[in-house]
Structure formats: C-alpha cells, structure tokens
Amino acid sequence: MNLWIWILIACGISYLTKLAGYLVPARLMENPHMTRVAGTLTIGLLASLTAVNTFSSGQSLVVDARLAALVAAGVALWLRAPFLVVVLVGAGAAAVARLLGAP
Amino acid sequence: MEFSRSPAVRVGLSIAVATGLYGVSFGALSVASGLDLLQTMALSLLLFSGGSQFAFIGVVAGGGTGVAAMSAASLLGIRNAVYGMQMNAMLRPRGLRRFAAAQVTIDESTATATGQSEPQEQSRGFWVAGIGIYVLWNVLTLAGALLGNALGDPAQWGLDGAAVAAFLGLLWPRLKAREPAAIAVVCALVTLLTVPFVPAGIPILVAAAVAALAGWFSSGPPREGLEPDVEPYPTEGHR
Secondary structure (H helix, E strand, O other), X not given: OHHHHHHHHHHHHHHHHHHHHHHOOHHHHOXXXXXXXXXXXXXXXXXXXXXXXXXXXXXXXXXXXXXXXXXXXXXXXXXOOOHHHHHHHHHHHHHHHHHOOOX | OOHHHOHHHHHHHHHHHHHHHOHHHHHHHHHHOOOOHHHHHHHHHHHOOXXXXXXXXXXXXXXXXXXXXXXXXXXXXXXXXXXXXXXXXXXXXXXXXXXXXXXXXXXXXXXXXXOOOOHHHHHHHHHHHHHHHHHHHHHHHHHHHHHHHHHOOOHHHOHHHHHHHHHHHHHHHHOOOHHHHHHHHHHHHHHHHHOOOOOOOHHHHHHHHHHHHHHHHOOOOOOOOOOOOOOOOOOOOOO
C-alpha cells in the first residue's frame, strides 16, 4: 500500500537525522541559529498539529466535541497531571460532549 | 558505584516507565487514524521518536497525504540531530555502539544523560533510559494497537479528543517562557487561516516554515523548545 512507502521513508529519515548528529562535524550543529530553529520548529509543529486536530475536518474549520477535549486537557495539564491521564481526560471529555449532543 | 545503586540508573528506569506508558495512547490512536497493526509497529520500532510518530498519524487522521505526514514527522525529528551531537560529544560511542546510540537518541535519553555530572553516570543514564524506553514503548504500542482494534468506532470513545490532548500534552512543557508561547500561538493561527485554502497536511508545513523563520531571526534562548516531553528531573516551582 502507498502509505507504507511514506512510513518507511519517514523511518529512514528519522534514523539518518539522529545519526547525522553523531557524524556531522560539531561546529555545523553548534551554530546557535540551527539549535534555535530546531527548538522553534518543534514548538510550531506541535502547536499546528494541536490546532489541526482540534478544529479541522478535511479542508473546513469546525467546532465540535474536540474543543471540549482541548479545554479539559488544558485544565489537566495546568493541574500537572501526567501525560497518560491528560490523554484519557481528553478522550473522556470528547466522548461525554458527544453523549450530550455535540457534533 | 554499583550499577543497581546508581542514581542515573534509577532516573533512567523511572523515565522509561513514565514515557513507555504513553506508548499505549500512541498504539490506540495510530489504529484509530487508519494505520494497521504492522504499520503502527513499524513506526515505533524503526522511527522511534514519540513526537514524530504522533505527527505522522495526526496528519493521516486529518486526511493529509503520506508525503505531508512524512514531512511533518521528519521536521519534528530535527531536534534529534542536536541531541545526537550533544551525546556524541558527551559519550563518544565507538564502532557499532554509535549506530545503536543513534537509534535510542530521543528527548528523554538525552535529558537523563545531561542531568548527570560524572561521565560513567551520564553513559548509564543514556543507555538505561534509551533502551528501557525503546523496549517499553514498543511493548505498549502493541498493547495499545490491539486495544484500539478491539474498541470499534474510535469517535464513540473520544479517540479524536485523545489525539488533541496528546498534542497539547507534548506542546505544554515547551511553553515555559513568553517567546515560545508566542510562537505557538502564531503557528496555531497560521494553521487555522490556511486550512480552508490548501490540501490537508499542508497547513502544518506552512506553520513549520513560519516557526523556522521565527527561530532564525529571533533572539530567544538558544535551546528554546528542546525540553523533553516527560522531565527526568522534575523541578518544583511555577511554570
């Protein structure tokens, strides 16, 4: 299947990225710009993925039960709940919101 | 110092349990996103980087193409190159060990090693956390995928809500200062503004470009956003 190809390419790139750190001359990666870009890229992608998974449905923006999951997870994180609890709280909030009639 | 009494080994084992456990959520979400059991296991065994794996299935779940999923996962993995460089300087692995070290170089193994001051402890911390997480992450991914397969309709159980919570949970520890929080808000807005106009998966890559530019031209702390998802050395105090 087509998706397999992209899975294997992603796996290959992931390993080569990790290995590059061990092989690349240190001064190339010690560039403070590169380190900061690696950091802001991580933040930007995770924020973007959060937004897409909460509000998008294909190419349209929607508000549905997933907003309840976002808010509930935010409260759980603010209360310093561990990761797995946060995920369960998010699932529970979306499930309950749907039971109450949210789309 | 004896291996079993080493503080780095203790930290490594506890971080392995804490991180490995959320392999359950990855496995369940992956099959809910439409990947089969083998594809899910391939990501955990071969790609092995939590954030990148969640990114891959997150794009697929949103209707994005394989290329977009691969791109998001690869961009999110760039920080592992920075960790690899740090670990190479710290541990100096030789021969085949270097290739094994590369595979278990992730947020948590790097953080466990850098939290220790003696060279022997740094090495123990890295390997115990890295191998421990690798084993538990894969076992629990399998458990989560089997559980997810048994659940039936993913929406009924709020699994799409679980994905939202997982991404917020990965983002949260990186938002301790004003600047990363501003970057997160801008990237989320850019994403939402572009969703109606480009194919699924592309808004995430547009946000990545904005974030990279912000990193290149800003003057924030050099290691901004490179915190592990689960902190090996939890600190008291306010976020």
